[in-house]
Amino acid sequence: MRFNKHIATLLAFTLLIFISQTVSAQRRDRERERDRERNREKVRNKKEEKETPKGFAARLWYGGGVNIGFGGLNGFTSFNFGVSPMIGYKIIGPLSAGPRIAYDFNSLKQRGFKSISLHSFDVGAFVRCRIFRGLFAQAELSNEWYQDLDYFSGEKYNDNRANQRLGLGWNFGEPGGVGSEISVLYNFKIANDIDTYRNPIEYRFGFTWKF
Numbered sequence: 001m002r003f004n005k006h007i008a009t010l011l012a013f014t015l016l017i018f019i020s021q022t023v024s025a026q027r028r029d030r031e032r033e034r035d036r037e038r039n040r041e042k043v044r045n046k047k048e049e050k051e052t053p054k055g056f057a058a059r060l061w062y063g064g065g066v067n068i069g070f071g072g073l074n075g076f077t078s079f080n081f082g083v084s085p086m087i088g089y090k091i092i093g094p095l096s097a098g099p100r101i102a103y104d105f106n107s108l109k110q111r112g113f114k115s116i117s118l119h120s121f122d123v124g125a126f127v128r129c130r131i132f133r134g135l136f137a138q139a140e141l142s143n144e145w146y147q148d149l150d151y152f153s154g155e156k157y158n159d160n161r162a163n164q165r166l167g168l169g170w171n172f173g174e175p176g177g178v179g180s181e182i183s184v185l186y187n188f189k190i191a192n193d194i195d196t197y198r199n200p201i202e203y204r205f206g207f208t209w210k211f
Helices: 002-051
Strands: 060-073 076-092 095-110 116-132 135-149 156-172 178-187 201-209
Touching: 060 095, 076 116, 095 135, 116 156, 135 178, 156 201
Parallel strands: none
Antiparallel strands: 060 076, 060 201, 076 095, 095 116, 116 135, 135 156, 156 178, 178 201
16 A cells, blocks of 8 residues: 555656656747847848838939030031929828939020020929839929020020929939839820920939839
């Protein structure tokens, strides 16, 4: 009888040790899992901090275009030069917005007459959204002060218009780095103006940094 009590006590002690070790192993597993999860969370946070700009200056990107053109028709020759700097602010995800300024110089020359210089300033704002990889859509509202030529009198005059543009483009560059881009925009104001000879379709080439 005493022997059976010793056996029972030994079995109970062995069972207690087994349960204690099992509980301890489960606790260590849970602690290791919590440590792994904390490490994964730290990695995710660091990745998000790296990908998401912090502060106003870190969200800014810069761009600009340059255009040079020559032409000639019916005794007329023309030379065009323009610059268009822009600054974008990354609002959220692929969406950004900011100001854009453009200056264009046109020189027109007709055989037998002096050349005529025309200037234009376009000041406004744009909204841009990345669609897929380098593809983006852009909308613009701006006011343009420009000079044009009255072909009946041969005199130049000043005028202005509120431009409304919408178009698509492609940026050749890694996000956040240096890139070049091309875009095509449609100017609805010019398209609906029956008195202008200007083409409502605009072709642009430019450069970006940190976009």
